[in-house]
Amino acid sequence: MSQERRLGGIGTSILFENDRVRIWELRLAPGEHSDVHRHELDHVLIQISGDRIAVRPEPDSEGPYREYLDAEVVPGAVIPVGPGGVETAVNTGRRPYLEVIVELKPA
Template sequence: MSEPERVLGGVGTKVLFENDRVRVWELRLAPGERSDVHRHELDYVLIQIAGDRVAVQPEPDTEGPYKDCLAADIEPGMVVPIDRGGIETAINVGAKPYHEIIVELKD
């Protein structure tokens, strides 16, 4: 018997803008909330807006830069460029609501 096909969700909570060069997502997570498992098909820039601590939980078959679960403190205004390929879940492991903007860079 074969395994059921994995269904992936969106990179963020909602798309704020898209054209032929970029797609801009917003991600909001309440304390303890998890995003959908998603795949980053494009290189992107993550911009932290608010929160205190967030984690990324990579899937075993991820091709992104993070292979192990990683938690980090939030620095509002911090901009982090990340390469495509990640298959992961974002988790708000903090006590405050988490908010970020994700700018996907289309080729």
Template structure:
């Protein structure tokens, strides 16, 4: 019998939400990983601090990242991403990681 996968939130906490946007923060200590989560909406990632971050996609992901990706953090970087990703974020660096995620509810 297959065990149903439980998905978590895309960030650590919701900072703001209205009918147009939902804004999350994602905080990860060095070596910490997020819950497995699904991005249902177009979203914008804003890197605030940290040194290295990785995304570990699940086999059923339909997002833009289908293979493991690790990169240097660029504080202030703004990264638009489409929906469909099923993944885990992993802080592979030595510094705490902080990012703001803006989900776009309306086109």
């Protein structure tokens, strides 16, 4: 018998939400990781600060990141991402990581 997986939020806190968007903040200390979460909506990642971030996808992830990815943070980078990802974000850097995630709700 398998245990049911518990998914968390895609960010640390929700900054704003209306009928069109949900905006999250993701803050991770060096070595810290987010909850395992699922991206149900198209979204945009906006990197604010940090030096390295990784995504650790789950085996059942259907998003664009299917393999572990560790990358340099580029403050100001805007990264559009489709739905379907089941993953954990990991701060693999030496500096605190800050990102804003804008989920785009269907019209």
